[in-house]
Amino acid sequence: MWFYRALLHLYPSSFRSEYGEEMCAVFESRHSSLLAAAFEVLSNAPAAHWDILRQDLRYAARTLARAPGFTAVAILVLALGIGANTAVFSVTDYVLIRSLPFPSADRLVRLWETLPGYREMELSPANYRDWKRMNTVFEEMGAITTFAVNMIGEGPPERINTAVVTGNLFTVLGVPPLLGRSISSSDDRDGAPLTAVLSYGLWQRAFGGDAGVLGRKLDLNGTPHVVIGVMPPQFHFPDQETELWTPFEFPESAYEDRNNNYLDGVARLRRGVSLEQARADINVIAAQLRRQYPKELEHAGAAVNFLRDDEITDQRRLLLLALAGAALCVLLIACSNLANLLLARALARQKELAVRAALGAGRERLIRQLGTESMVLALAGGLLGVLLAGLALPLLTKLVPSLPISGMPSIDFRVLGFAAILTALTGIGFGVVPALRVGRTDLTGLREGSRSGGGRKAGLRSALILAEVTLSVVLLISAGLLLRALLRVQSVDPGFRSEGVLTLETALPMPKYDATARRTAFYRRVLSEIQALPGVSDAGYISFLPMAMGGGIWPVDVDGKTLDRSENHSASLRYITPGFFATLKIPLQVGRNVSETDAGDRPMVAVVSESFARRYWPGQSPLGRHFKFAFLDRSVVGVVGDIHVRGLERNSEPQVYLPYQQQHDGDLVFYSPKHLVIRASGNPRLLLPAVRRIIQQADPEQPIADVRTLAEIVQADIAPRTVQVRVIAAFAALAFLLAGLGIHGLLSFTVSTRSSEIAVRIALGAQPRNILRIVLQDSLLLATAGVILGVALAYAAGRAMQSILAGITPGDAATFLAAAGLCFLMTLAGSLAPALRALRVDPITAIRAE
Amino acid sequence: MTQKSPGPEAFLPLPAATFHILMAVAEEDRHGYAIIQDVAARTGGELTLSAGTLYRSIQRMLEQGLVVETQERPAPELDDERRRYYRITPLGAAVAKAEATRMAKLVKWARALGFAPGKA
Numbered sequence: 001m002w003f004y005r006a007l008l009h010l011y012p013s014s015f016r017s018e019y020g021e022e023m024c025a026v027f028e029s030r031h032s033s034l035l036a037a038a039f040e041v042l043s044n045a046p047a048a049h050w051d052i053l054r055q056d057l058r059y060a061a062r063t064l065a066r067a068p069g070f071t072a073v074a075i076l077v078l079a080l081g082i083g084a085n086t087a088v089f090s091v092t093d094y095v096l097i098r099s100l101p102f103p104s105a106d107r108l109v110r111l112w113e114t115l116p117g118y119r120e121m122e123l124s125p126a127n128y129r130d131w132k133r134m135n136t137v138f139e140e141m142g143a144i145t146t147f148a149v150n151m152i153g154e155g156p157p158e159r160i161n162t163a164v165v166t167g168n169l170f171t172v173l174g175v176p177p178l179l180g181r182s183i184s185s186s187d188d189r190d191g192a193p194l195t196a197v198l199s200y201g202l203w204q205r206a207f208g209g210d211a212g213v214l215g216r217k218l219d220l221n222g223t224p225h226v227v228i229g230v231m232p233p234q235f236h237f238p239d240q241e242t243e244l245w246t247p248f249e250f251p252e253s254a255y256e257d258r259n260n261n262y263l264d265g266v267a268r269l270r271r272g273v274s275l276e277q278a279r280a281d282i283n284v285i286a287a288q289l290r291r292q293y294p295k296e297l298e299h300a301g302a303a304v305n306f307l308r309d310d311e312i313t314d315q316r317r318l319l320l321l322a323l324a325g326a327a328l329c330v331l332l333i334a335c336s337n338l339a340n341l342l343l344a345r346a347l348a349r350q351k352e353l354a355v356r357a358a359l360g361a362g363r364e365r366l367i368r369q370l371g372t373e374s375m376v377l378a379l380a381g382g383l384l385g386v387l388l389a390g391l392a393l394p395l396l397t398k399l400v401p402s403l404p405i406s407g408m409p410s411i412d413f414r415v416l417g418f419a420a421i422l423t424a425l426t427g428i429g430f431g432v433v434p435a436l437r438v439g440r441t442d443l444t445g446l447r448e449g450s451r452s453g454g455g456r457k458a459g460l461r462s463a464l465i466l467a468e469v470t471l472s473v474v475l476l477i478s479a480g481l482l483l484r485a486l487l488r489v490q491s492v493d494p495g496f497r498s499e500g501v502l503t504l505e506t507a508l509p510m511p512k513y514d515a516t517a518r519r520t521a522f523y524r525r526v527l528s529e530i531q532a533l534p535g536v537s538d539a540g541y542i543s544f545l546p547m548a549m550g551g552g553i554w555p556v557d558v559d560g561k562t563l564d565r566s567e568n569h570s571a572s573l574r575y576i577t578p579g580f581f582a583t584l585k586i587p588l589q590v591g592r593n594v595s596e597t598d599a600g601d602r603p604m605v606a607v608v609s610e611s612f613a614r615r616y617w618p619g620q621s622p623l624g625r626h627f628k629f630a631f632l633d634r635s636v637v638g639v640v641g642d643i644h645v646r647g648l649e650r651n652s653e654p655q656v657y658l659p660y661q662q663q664h665d666g667d668l669v670f671y672s673p674k675h676l677v678i679r680a681s682g683n684p685r686l687l688l689p690a691v692r693r694i695i696q697q698a699d700p701e702q703p704i705a706d707v708r709t710l711a712e713i714v715q716a717d718i719a720p721r722t723v724q725v726r727v728i729a730a731f732a733a734l735a736f737l738l739a740g741l742g743i744h745g746l747l748s749f750t751v752s753t754r755s756s757e758i759a760v761r762i763a764l765g766a767q768p769r770n771i772l773r774i775v776l777q778d779s780l781l782l783a784t785a786g787v788i789l790g791v792a793l794a795y796a797a798g799r800a801m802q803s804i805l806a807g808i809t810p811g812d813a814a815t816f817l818a819a820a821g822l823c824f825l826m827t828l829a830g831s832l833a834p835a836l837r838a839l840r841v842d843p844i845t846a847i848r849a850e
Numbered sequence: 851m852t853q854k855s856p857g858p859e860a861f862l863p864l865p866a867a868t869f870h871i872l873m874a875v876a877e878e879d880r881h882g883y884a885i886i887q888d889v890a891a892r893t894g895g896e897l898t899l900s901a902g903t904l905y906r907s908i909q910r911m912l913e914q915g916l917v918v919e920t921q922e923r924p925a926p927e928l929d930d931e932r933r934r935y936y937r938i939t940p941l942g943a944a945v946a947k948a949e950a951t952r953m954a955k956l957v958k959w960a961r962a963l964g965f966a967p968g969k970a
Contacts, residue, residue: 011902019882019905021932026883026901044902051906 001028004037010045012052013364052365056372063373070345071377074338078381080734081334082426083388086411086419088327088727090389091396092320093418094409100308101234101405103174104268109278110310111141111265113286114301122261125254127289131265131302134285137278141267142169143248144238147670150509150703151244152219153206159507159705160202162220162244163237169245172268173237179203180214180229187228187247195247196225200233202243220246221509238264239311239402258296259555266307279304311401315649318804319724320399325797326478326731329471331426333738336464338430340742342374343461344749346434367435374431375424382423386411389419396727398719433460461746465782466789468742472735473790473823478797479725479732480815485806486725489718495643496546496584501710502684503545506695506702507674514666516600522698523577523660523673529694531579535681540579541660541673545710547717550646552671553653557628558616571612571654572645573630575663575673581607581640583677584710591623591638598659605659607638612654629656630668647717649806677710684709721804736826739786743779743830751775751834751841759843768839775835776828783827787820794819858944861914862952867899867907872916872938872946879920881933882908908936916942 004027008020027037064071099105112120113127123131123143132141146163167185176182178200187195196218198207207213217224225246236242254260269278279302286302346353353366390411397408437460506526513519523541530539544552554573578595581588589610598605606629613622613636622636634656645652660673680687688707695702708716715722751758758771798810808815864872874880874888886899899907911917920937923929938946 015905015909018909022882022934023901023905025930025932026886026904029883030886030901040900040902044900044906048902048906048909051910 003034004041007038007041010041011048012368014052014362014368015048017362052368053372056369057376059369060373060376064376067345070341074341074377075380075384077334077337077738078378078426079384079388081331082382082385082419082422083392084327084330084385084731084734085324085422086386086389086415087392087396088320088324089418090393090409090411090415091399092324093414094405095312095320095400095403096317098405098414100403105308106306107139107269107271108173108307109267109269109275110305110307111267111282112303112305113261114303116299120303123263123265124258124261125250125263126256126258127297127300128263128265129255130289131282131285134288135267135278135281137270137273137281138267139270140168140172141265142166142172143263143265144169145248145262145264146238146242148505148507148705149221149244150507150701151206152701155206157701157703158206159505159703160243161241162246163242164248165245166248169266172266174268175231175235177229178232179211180227182229182231183245183247188249190249190251192247192249194223194225195228196220197229197231197245198227199231199235199243199245203230220244222512234406236404236406238266238404240404240406241402258293275304275306311403313401315804316399316401316720318801319720322478322482322797322801322804323399323724323727326475326728329475330731330735330738331422333468333471333735333742335426335430336467337738337742338377339433340461340464340745342370342430342434343437343464344745346370346437347749370435371427371431374435375427378423378427378431381426382419385423386416386419389415396723398723461749462778462782465739465742465746466786468735468739469783469786469823469827470789470793472732472739472826473787473819474794474797475728475732475735476819476822477790477794477815478801479729480819481798481801481805481808481810481812482721482725482728484808484812484815485804486718486721488806488808489648489721492644492648494546494648494714495641496586496710498584498710498714500680500682500684501583502678502680502687502691503548503706503708503710503713504676504688504691504704505674505706506676506704508672508702510666510669510672513672514669516661516663516665519663519672520661525698526676526694527577527579529698530676530678530687530691533687533690536687537679537681538579538583539676539678540581540583541577542580542675542677543574543576543671543673545675545677545713546643546645547647547713548675548706550650550652554630554656556612556616556656559626571608571629571656572652573668573671574655574657575660575671576657577660577673580657580677583679584643585679586643587641589639589641590621591636593638594657594659596661599661600664602662604632604634604662605637606634607640607657608636609642609655610639611642612656613639615654630658634658648714649718736822740826740830743782743827744833746782747775747779747831747834748837750778751838755838755841758838758841759845762841763843771838771841772835775838776831779827779831780824783824787823790823791816791820858941858948861916861945862949864945864949865907866897867903868911868916869946869949870897870899871904871907871911871936872942875917875936875938876943876946879922879935879937881930881935883933885936911942915939916945 001024004024005020008016008023011020032040100108102108111123111131113123115121122145128143132138135141142165144163144165146161148159148161151158151160165183165188167183167188170177170182170184177197180197182197183195186192198213203209203213207216213227213230216227218227219225231245267278269275282302282304286297286300290297290300356366356369357363393409393411400409508519508522513522527539527541530536550572552573553570555570576594578593580586581593588607590613591607594605594607606627608622616622616627617625622639625636626633627636628634640655640657643652643655644650645655663672676691678684678687678691692704695704754774758774761771761774794816795811798805798812802810870889870892871885873892874885880888882901882904886901886904890898908917912919916939917936918939920935923935
């Protein structure tokens, strides 16, 4: 019997209390088996719940339709809250959470060498080979390096991003090809036939998805490669931009220099091996190698990171987490706003609810009814929110780095699941408190007439408003801090003038352009023709543009004394043509520019940046000084201003500029000037057709890539920050508005419930300012408390975000004062209408209504 | 209530359980278990209502006004205080009649096509 009684708890409690005893009686007289009873209850209870739900839904729809204004506001507020969180979750999930699309992706790691000042440096082939041989923690270890090549296929010459991989890289990743085979260990031997594997995208684009592509020849940088396979559409590695993979060929000589670091190590942990174990093992190997090669590897260490985390900089992670926090604040504010609206409504509906209670609806039924209404609202808000999130997502894509995941963040099943859970929690969050409140009142309102003071409810409502004010202050201050940080970053002088400069890439393929004379001829022809174009003031070539590429760092050796390879003794290497400095307006401080007379057979010279000169020859003239750099001895002929090579927010190494003709045949080909910069007097983009024509005439097989203005490159450097600030500012504005509405609602309510008191006071001769004080006292008190709490929380939030504040202190007084001031202004604005209404209370009417 | 109450036809077709319950309470007021027994007896054991189905139906029928709970109770020695007794309302009777008519018509049409036993 107790079993049957327990089973009855599956029925709605109203049903149980009504029929439970009778059903027990039936159960007793019938002597049915327990199994049959269980089956009966399990099949009937959901139906009983559904009966009630259907009723409640119908009732909720009718009730909500009767108050279209309230319903619309509630749904909109919820949609904004849920939408903001859904959109931010979609990006956060994509960037930080979801696993990469490889089998057992949680066992994939990236391997780096480290040096003082460099947390992540590529591996040299020799170290790669030793780590691979000596480690006991990896199932398989491979390497990859990316670079762009000129591909000549059926269409016009094209610049594509490719990766060179070791024969086992595809085994490490564990992804089989769609067609043919992927690169294997037979392909990366010295002298093996040249092969290539296509990405699905390239296969579709360049070969129309033709299955007969296998075995075809492809011209990459002038060398024929045989297509051996096509990868599936979801496969991207190391990033989405890579479209083709070719095998490494390491000649024995590749293993000689332990400081020639260009391999990205990728490995798969053995089953059961933790990241810490792997780190320990690789560190032991690094220490062993350090002892074995003390000169080359004096400071070299090792780092092992999960592949999933590797691309995500701390800054990017923090930007996203701050955004997620802000979105959550918006949702909490939306919830408390809604809870408040519902409380007010519940009060207004007291009569209706009392009537229903009098007609026999139990407390549970009333709570259930109100709960259903909240859920209907939440569901409508959730649906609209997901729609809004879908519309807002494209705005957030600048926060997304290039990851080996297909596509971009979108509203997929994971995100929909999140939105569904969020909607349910939201419905509970704003619905439960008001519903329980209503359930708890003894519903005597009907008997006692309409004098509903509701003191406790006003207290709860004040608490909700306090929460809203507090959260909106937190958001305002955070947005303010981040905005100031953005402004500070934007005001950083990059060391060059970016406006009015067109940039593009013409990477001259080797071995076609191995000979320096051939490259020189190309640069001279192209530059002189571009210089002759109307509207062009200067033009030049450089190895890599600042902010587009931060690497290319070499150790510096001054006055014959070999300095160790720590941060303080390296500089970035760039080959330039004479027009480069003028084009970027980098000021020449001392000495001379590189010139056309600095030919390969002349003394090796260099122009260095100010910080370089200061570091090695402080207080002395650097001109004529010698240093060894990139294998050769060079003398300083000029000093130019420093520039931000690594972006506005990072410190850059000092810069060394070498004349383009002093790059000898086949030497350092990676550094051959490939970025063209052109300064125009008008809109630089308008020059593009003419420039294309000039390059096409100079070499019809030469592709043009990466056309951007320099200003765009600088903008892109801080794009994640810009987007984040915009979004958080929008959230803060929204929060601010909601909090203002909340205050307005609370005061309107206070004024209407206290109208008789106000009337009496007016009748007794109270002055308008006394009345105003009554009304404003509450709201100003709330605002003050909210500001105090908000300031404290915002300071904590600021501390947590400190590393993305670009030096703005988390207690920045100006921001805090501005936010507090805004908050009081909002309070006053929200209080205005209710206060005026209070002043207009007519004592006669109000008292008569009692 | 200013709303006009719906005619018997609005309830058609009736769920089978509802129709059986109406028949069970047509002759006399019955409590829940008695309804189950009556239905089982009338159908020769073909239909045994479960308690859950019964009370869900009764709940709905109460709301629809097809039956009411009666306060009259049998002699105490025959009574179980947990029991509640249900009586058919005039609306309930009208609905049952309308349902029977509807089904009779159906059967007539089916017969005409040779779908059912009996004369065409």
